[in-house]
Amino acid sequence: MSDATTPILQIDGVEKHFGGLAALGGVNAQVDSGKLTAIIGPNGAGKTTLFNVVTGILPPSTGSIRFMGKDITKSSVHEISRLGLARTLQIKSVFHGMTVRENLWIAAQSREGVFKPFKSAKSCRAANDRADGLLEELELTHLANQEAANLSYGDVALLEIGIALATEPKLLLLDEPICGMGPAETERTVAKIKELAQRIDIVIIEHDIEVVFDISDDIIVMALGTVLARGTPEEISRNAEVRSAYLGDDDA
Amino acid sequence: MTAQQINKWGLVLFALFTLAAPLILPLFIDAFWVDIYSEMLIWSLLAASVNLLFGYVGLLSFGQALFFGMGMYGVAIGVAKLGLGFWPALGLGIVLSTAMSAFAGALAVRLTWHYFAIITVVFSLIFYFTALSWKPLTGGDDGLSFSMPPMLTWGEDGELSLTDPTVQYYFIITMVGLCYVLMGVILKSPLGWAFRTVRENAMRASLIGLNVYLIRLTAFIVAGFIAGMAGALFAFFGRYASASYMFYHVSGEAVVWAIIGGAGTLLGPVVGTSLLIMLREELSTLWEHYLLLVGVIVILVVVFAPKGIGGLWHGLVNKVAKPAPDAVDAKDGEDRS
Numbered sequence: 001m002s003d004a005t006t007p008i009l010q011i012d013g014v015e016k017h018f019g020g021l022a023a024l025g026g027v028n029a030q031v032d033s034g035k036l037t038a039i040i041g042p043n044g045a046g047k048t049t050l051f052n053v054v055t056g057i058l059p060p061s062t063g064s065i066r067f068m069g070k071d072i073t074k075s076s077v078h079e080i081s082r083l084g085l086a087r088t089l090q091i092k093s094v095f096h097g098m099t100v101r102e103n104l105w106i107a108a109q110s111r112e113g114v115f116k117p118f119k120s121a122k123s124c125r126a127a128n129d130r131a132d133g134l135l136e137e138l139e140l141t142h143l144a145n146q147e148a149a150n151l152s153y154g155d156v157a158l159l160e161i162g163i164a165l166a167t168e169p170k171l172l173l174l175d176e177p178i179c180g181m182g183p184a185e186t187e188r189t190v191a192k193i194k195e196l197a198q199r200i201d202i203v204i205i206e207h208d209i210e211v212v213f214d215i216s217d218d219i220i221v222m223a224l225g226t227v228l229a230r231g232t233p234e235e236i237s238r239n240a241e242v243r244s245a246y247l248g249d250d251d252a
Numbered sequence: 253m254t255a256q257q258i259n260k261w262g263l264v265l266f267a268l269f270t271l272a273a274p275l276i277l278p279l280f281i282d283a284f285w286v287d288i289y290s291e292m293l294i295w296s297l298l299a300a301s302v303n304l305l306f307g308y309v310g311l312l313s314f315g316q317a318l319f320f321g322m323g324m325y326g327v328a329i330g331v332a333k334l335g336l337g338f339w340p341a342l343g344l345g346i347v348l349s350t351a352m353s354a355f356a357g358a359l360a361v362r363l364t365w366h367y368f369a370i371i372t373v374v375f376s377l378i379f380y381f382t383a384l385s386w387k388p389l390t391g392g393d394d395g396l397s398f399s400m401p402p403m404l405t406w407g408e409d410g411e412l413s414l415t416d417p418t419v420q421y422y423f424i425i426t427m428v429g430l431c432y433v434l435m436g437v438i439l440k441s442p443l444g445w446a447f448r449t450v451r452e453n454a455m456r457a458s459l460i461g462l463n464v465y466l467i468r469l470t471a472f473i474v475a476g477f478i479a480g481m482a483g484a485l486f487a488f489f490g491r492y493a494s495a496s497y498m499f500y501h502v503s504g505e506a507v508v509w510a511i512i513g514g515a516g517t518l519l520g521p522v523v524g525t526s527l528l529i530m531l532r533e534e535l536s537t538l539w540e541h542y543l544l545l546v547g548v549i550v551i552l553v554v555v556f557a558p559k560g561i562g563g564l565w566h567g568l569v570n571k572v573a574k575p576a577p578d579a580v581d582a583k584d585g586e587d588r589s
Contacts, residue, residue: 081461
């Protein structure tokens with residue numbers, strides 16, 4: 001509280017009820033700038049629901065969310081994206097009928113404005129450059145003219161991260177980015193995430209504990225719709241409550 | 253030739269044929285085919301308005317005849333009741349249909365899929381019955397006919413008017429052509445690509461910061477404008493407006509034309525509309541149940557060529573064409589899906 005720097009994301013008393021069910025039962029959490037934060041917790045802990053509330057997909061029942069000091073509790077999905085908060089979805093979400101380059105291009109163009117009915121897409125220099133830059137950065141150039149529907153699972157995941165990056169986010173939320181990947185794809189994606197964390201703030205939901213402890217600076221443990229603990233990987237691994245609730249001290 | 257070149261030459265041939273049709277058609281077949289051809293082009297705009305929504309934004313409207321009707325009545329009421337000249341009446345038709353699409357769209361595009369389809373039908377039915385019962389203004393069942401005001405007058409008795417069949421034909425193809433150019437330009441713009449993202453994945457579109465509601469509404473208004481232009485041209489073409497053209501049966505026919513022609517291709521609707529109107533002209537006199545055949549064609553297309561004739565054409569062209577040397581940058585106006 002006394003810290004002079006504002007956390008990039010501040011979540012206060014957020015609750016989300018579906019009928020009588022409390023998916024989030026009063027979440028207080030903050031994400032600090034300059035760190036890679038991981039959210040872990042068993043299935044049904046409310047991790048994805050929290051992402052949905054933060055990105056405006058679901059309105060919270062109560063509570064408030066501040067992004068870079070700005071209240072975004074009632075903002076809509078596209079407004080939040082425009083403030084610089086990007087996200088990937090657990091079920092990979094890209095524009096399947098469009099090529100890889102078109103996917104990246106329109107995400108980049110969304111920052112330049114799309115209500116330009118008389119401007120040729122080919123003449124939009126800024127978005128063209130950013131799309132080509134991302135193709136190179138993500139090593140997707142050889143797939144530039146492939147329809148996204150024809151990509152391998154790992155390439156779709158990479159493309160989705162690319163789409164998020166094309167919007168030039170300040171904070172990137174990744175929802176189980178390596179779930180369902182083989183070892184080689186996992187290694188490539190984890191390396192990419194580490195590299196990105198050097199320049200953007202990242203929050204990652206991940207089940208692979210090994211990966212989480214390897215890459216994160218800060219871990220938030222959720223269970224039953226609340227935050228159980230928050231701390232560095234060392235602190236979390238020593239936390240008795242976390243061990244019994246989640247890491248499975250006495251069971252497999 | 254590359255696929256792009258083949259498409260370009262196809263387009264040039266089509267444009268040349270259209271320009272020369274009043275000279276060519278009477279030589280080989282009857283002169284009345286010139287009229288039928290201009291009628292096809294007018295109706296193709298209604299199919300194009302369905303296609304813009306369904307093929308590019310993913311919204312299936314069964315109510316585009318409403319905007320066709322507004323364009324049609326705008327012209328007829330403008331001339332017959334308000335005593336407007338040619339251009340102001342055309343303007344009235346287009347303004348009415350565009351305004352109506354803004355109003356209906358503001359409500360309708362909050363919904364998607366069957367809810368959207370249903371609300372578009374409901375809207376068009378409401379105004380269909382309004383037009384039918386508001387006799388003093390619309391002529392009700394009998395419709396409203398008018399005599400053609402001149403487009404341009406000069407000197408003592410110089411005038412340019414659609415009563416001259418040549419003037420009428422070239423006026424119609426100019427306006428229809430301008431509409432396709434407008435759609436082509438929009439579809440190649442950032443807005444056109446935003447349309448496609450909404451069709452592909454509306455959630456992802458909003459997650460990259462696109463206002464999906466506003467994009468859908470914009471597409472709905474452009475489609476309303478196109479349908480309104482079709483209605484206004486049709487009123488001039490027949491010197492007549494009637495509520496029967498606002499019935500949802502007409503909207504449904506436009507959906508069939510668009511799907512058979514190929515939703516998501518710019519010129520597919522022209523092909524679908526022409527083919528089915530030709531079929532109607534040729535068969536309806538011979539066999540009163542010709543619609544059965546139309547039904548069979550629709551089923552065959554949907555099952556075996558879900559991308560319509562436009563999709564078949566692109567598949568064929570890509571097969572015979574040499575790959576483009578600049579394949580990396582190749583991005584033509586037609587959509588692949």
